[in-house]
Amino acid sequence: MNSRRDFLKTSVFLAMGTVAAGAETAFGSEGGSPTGVVYTKENPGRWAKKVGSHAPEIRVDGNKVMLTTKHPMSEKHYIVRHTLVSADGKVIGSKTFYPSDKEAVSIYELSPDHGNRFYATSFCNRHDFWVTKFRAK
Numbered sequence: 001m002n003s004r005r006d007f008l009k010t011s012v013f014l015a016m017g018t019v020a021a022g023a024e025t026a027f028g029s030e031g032g033s034p035t036g037v038v039y040t041k042e043n044p045g046r047w048a049k050k051v052g053s054h055a056p057e058i059r060v061d062g063n064k065v066m067l068t069t070k071h072p073m074s075e076k077h078y079i080v081r082h083t084l085v086s087a088d089g090k091v092i093g094s095k096t097f098y099p100s101d102k103e104a105v106s107i108y109e110l111s112p113d114h115g116n117r118f119y120a121t122s123f124c125n126r127h128d129f130w131v132t133k134f135r136a137k
Helices: 002-020 045-054
Strands: 057-061 064-069 079-086 091-096 104-109 117-124 128-135
Touching (some): 057 128, 064 079, 079 104, 091 104
Antiparallel strands (some): 057 064, 064 104, 079 091, 079 117, 117 128
16 A cells, blocks of 8 residues: 555656646647656547546636546546646645545635646556646636
8 A cells, every 4th residue: 555655646746846847848838748657638648548538627617626537436447536736836636536436526626826727637546647737717
């Protein structure tokens, strides 16, 4: 269990560091991302057939943001975590999921000081780390 936690912490810190170091450079306006580390709808790498069930989907309603990863949840294959990060690298919130959860859905509240550009992350225990870039407000 510790190795899984260590891996998750490393993944989140890597993503935060990438965002803090210059998200526009790392993820680019062209939709690029570090190959083999972060996957997106635009750059799914070896997981091209997994986009629909792994890239987080975003719904914004006022100051609430709902992240959904349409992925089955089972003991052997599930979404482990969602994280919402502002464009300047601040973690707004995160939620850890378990195989027993029925779905991977998380809700966060935005405040004006969060800005309007964000990164939603979804981590699958088999298909790696996914990011969806979006604007709110």
